[in-house]
Amino acid sequence: MVVIISSNVLFSESSGYLEAEEGTVTSHITQKDIKDAVDITSAAKTFDLNLRHFGPYKMQFTKNGRHLVLGGRKGHLAAMDWITKKLLCEINVMESIHDVCWLHTEQMMVAAQKKWVYIYDNNGIELHCIKKLNRVLKLEFLPYHFLLCAGDDTGFLSWLDVTLGKEVIQIFTHKGRLEIMCQNPYNAVLCCGHPNGTVTMWTPNSQEPVASVFCHHRPIRAVEFDPSGRYMATSGDRRVKIWDARNLGQHLQCYSTRSVVSHLSFSQRRLLAMSMDNVVEVYQNVTTGGASEAYMRHNSGSTITDMQFCPYEDILGISTYHGYSSLIIPGAGEPNFDALEANPYESVSGRREAEVKSLLSKVPADLITLDPLSIGQVDLPRLQEKLDAKNALLYVRKPKIDFTPRYRMKGKSNSAQKFKRKQKMKESQQRDYLKAAVLQRENFGIGKTKKIKKIVSESAEILDRFKPKEKMLH
Numbered sequence: 092m093v094v095i096i097s098s099n100v101l102f103s104e105s106s107g108y109l110e111a112e113e114g115t116v117t118s119h120i121t122q123k124d125i126k127d128a129v130d131i132t133s134a135a136k137t138f139d140l141n142l143r144h145f146g147p148y149k150m151q152f153t154k155n156g157r158h159l160v161l162g163g164r165k166g167h168l169a170a171m172d173w174i175t176k177k178l179l180c181e182i183n184v185m186e187s188i189h190d191v192c193w194l195h196t197e198q199m200m201v202a203a204q205k206k207w208v209y210i211y212d213n214n215g216i217e218l219h220c221i222k223k224l225n226r227v228l229k230l231e232f233l234p235y236h237f238l239l240c241a242g243d244d245t246g247f248l249s250w251l252d253v254t255l256g257k258e259v260i261q262i263f264t265h266k267g268r269l270e271i272m273c274q275n276p277y278n279a280v281l282c283c284g285h286p287n288g289t290v291t292m293w294t295p296n297s298q299e300p301v302a303s304v305f306c307h308h309r310p311i312r313a314v315e316f317d318p319s320g321r322y323m324a325t326s327g328d329r330r331v332k333i334w335d336a337r338n339l340g341q342h343l344q345c346y347s348t349r350s351v352v353s354h355l356s357f358s359q360r361r362l363l364a365m366s367m368d369n370v371v372e373v374y375q376n377v378t379t380g381g382a383s384e385a386y387m388r389h390n391s392g393s394t395i396t397d398m399q400f401c402p403y404e405d406i407l408g409i410s411t412y413h414g415y416s417s418l419i420i421p422g423a424g425e426p427n428f429d430a431l432e433a434n435p436y437e438s439v440s441g442r443r444e445a446e447v448k449s450l451l452s453k454v455p456a457d458l459i460t461l462d463p464l465s466i467g468q469v470d471l472p473r474l475q476e477k478l479d480a481k482n483a484l485l486y487v488r489k490p491k492i493d494f495t496p497r498y499r500m501k502g503k504s505n506s507a508q509k510f511k512r513k514q515k516m517k518e519s520q521q522r523d524y525l526k527a528a529v530l531q532r533e534n535f536g537i538g539k540t541k542k543i544k545k546i547v548s549e550s551a552e553i554l555d556r557f558k559p560k561e562k563m564l565h
Contacts, residue, residue, distance in 0.1 A: 122389075125419050133419065136174065136406055140415040142167065145183075147396040148410035153193050154234060155433040156402035156424075160200050161415055162191035168202055170213055173408075173417065180215030192230040194239070194253060196446055201239060203227035208241060223258050224249055228270040233279045235454045238295075240281055242269025248281065250295045250456060259456050260295045271311055275336060277320020278463045279454075284311030290325060294459045301461045304339045306332060315355035315363075322378050324363060326352035331365060333378055344380050356407070358400035359425035362386065364407055366395040371409055373420055389418055403428050403435055 126134040142148065145163035152159055159173040164187050170179040179197075186205040193200050194210070199218065202209050208224040211217055224241045231240040238259065239251040246267055250259040264283065271284035280301065281293045288307040291300040307327030315324045316336065322343075323334040329351055333344040354366040363377045371389050374382040393411035400407050400423055407418045428434065434441065458466055 122418060125421075129419070133405075136404065137417050137419050138176075139417075142414035146412040146414065147394070148412075148415060149188070149191050149397045150399065150408055150410040150415060151192055152399055152401050152408065153197050154402065155428075155435045155437070156404050157435045158193070158197040159408065159415075160191050160193060161410065162188040162202055164188060168211070168215070170197075170200055170215075179213045180211070182211075182215040184209070189228050190230045192232050192239075194232055195234055195237065195449060196442060201230055201232070203230050203241065208239075219256070221251065223261075224251065228268060229272040231272060231274045231281065233274060234449070235452075236279055236456055236459065237450070237453055238279075238456060240272075240274070242272045242283060244268045244270070248283070248293055252456070254450065254453065262293065262295075262298055264291070264293070264300075266291065271314055273314050273316060275316050275320045275323075276318060277316075277336070278461060279459050280461060282314050282316070282323070284314045284325070284327075286310040288327060290314055290323075292461065294461070295456045296459060302339060304334070306334070306342075312351055312353050313355040315357055317357040317361055317378075318359050322357075322361075324355050324357065324377070326355055326365070331355070331363075331377075344377060344382075346374075346377070346382065354395060354398050356398050356400050358407075358420070358423040359402060360423055362400070362420065362423050364398060364400065364420075366398055366409070369394055369411070371395060371398065371407070371418075373407070373423075387420060391416060400424070402433065 122137055126137055142163065145165040145167035147164050149162045150159060157172060157174060158170060158179070160170045162168050166183045166185050166188060168184055168188060168191070169181040171177060172179065184202065184204055188202050188204055190203040191200060198213050200211055200213070202211065206225055208221040208227050209217055210219040210221070224243070226243045226245065227241040228244050229242045232238070233240065237252060237254045239253050241249045241251070246264045246269060247261055248264055248269060249261045252259055266283065266285045269283055273282055274280070275282060283291050283293065285291065288305060288309060288311060290304045290306050290311060292302040294301055306325045307330065309328035311325060311327050313326040316322065321336055323336045325332050325334065329348050331346045331348060331352055332342040334342050348365065348367060350367045352365045352367055356364045358364070361378060362373055362375055364371055364373045369391050371391065372385040373387040375386045376382050391409060391411050393413040395409050395411050398407065398409040402424065404424045405420055405422065407420045407423065409416050409418065437445065460466065
């Protein structure tokens, strides 16, 4: 049941209904009421999947919000077009699944299984088995860098380039199990929550965290970023805090909850969903401090294990121990989409074209930094030092030398003798200048050094003159 709550309405967990204060008028709206009020297309987007035998489930939508993948702890793996209800594949991998993730298209999905990480296509055929990533608990995919990120139960954080199939780097975090992890969509930095109440941020360019924030006095239960990457939400010790990702010195907002929040999810319109056991609540204006009451509340009837807002749709998907539910949350999704960025209605040829363009514009992993704007900036002090050093160099062009030879007696000062002595002196001075200039440029690493070929002088014989010249040279 989803309930729209007014400012003077209290929620009773025991009865499951709304109780109003005296003198107020209340109304509780269920998903069935919303389904009856909206059009047929929108009503078909809310449904429940009863999967009681293979839970608990993990889920994820594609970047364009069109496809859904479900992974059950007991080995059930399924992918579908959730709008048309067309099942792409459904298999049982015969071992536990800890997390699922889409790659750059709906043609490939990743499953973190009991021992290794496997990549499947949309028909359920196994494409790869990544044995370098073992005992993985959490997966993240960076779409602009084509990096598959994994955190395992031993504390290792790994980045894998899926275009080359090579591991970029693997870092030992010394923080224990990495089961709480998300990415910042603004700068592609990975954020991990730890039992000591801290959130650390990692890049593949550093063996140490680029930032570490003490957020809660109890273990971190969930970390989530809004789609712009500006705000970060953390949960722990029955509190939810909102942080400015650009200035992590002090949290912006702090909200107290009735119980510990286990999962968080931001929508494209900055609605924040919080799951507490079997109840999910949706709040508005959490970044500005105006979330005094819940916007919507739903009792799923089973413990919620994962949830995510669907991109470009007013839909919240939640996975539980007993299956999957799709809920209508009015005003959650972005109605306008960029077809060049993520197109929910793209054709096969359009998907292929977008895949080629994204591969050509792939961002190297070396450019992942906490502040991505620093890459395009100019280091003024070092630039000035380089300019001064370059201006101090001796140019290779030989200088003009004005030389007047002295007068000599006994016929040694005629015009021919004076010209010879003048040319000899000029050539000597110019030769010394060029040698000094070349030596100075070599010290600064400017210009190309010529390789001098040496003739082999060892065991020279009289018939060596008939050998090819290449064999006589190094």
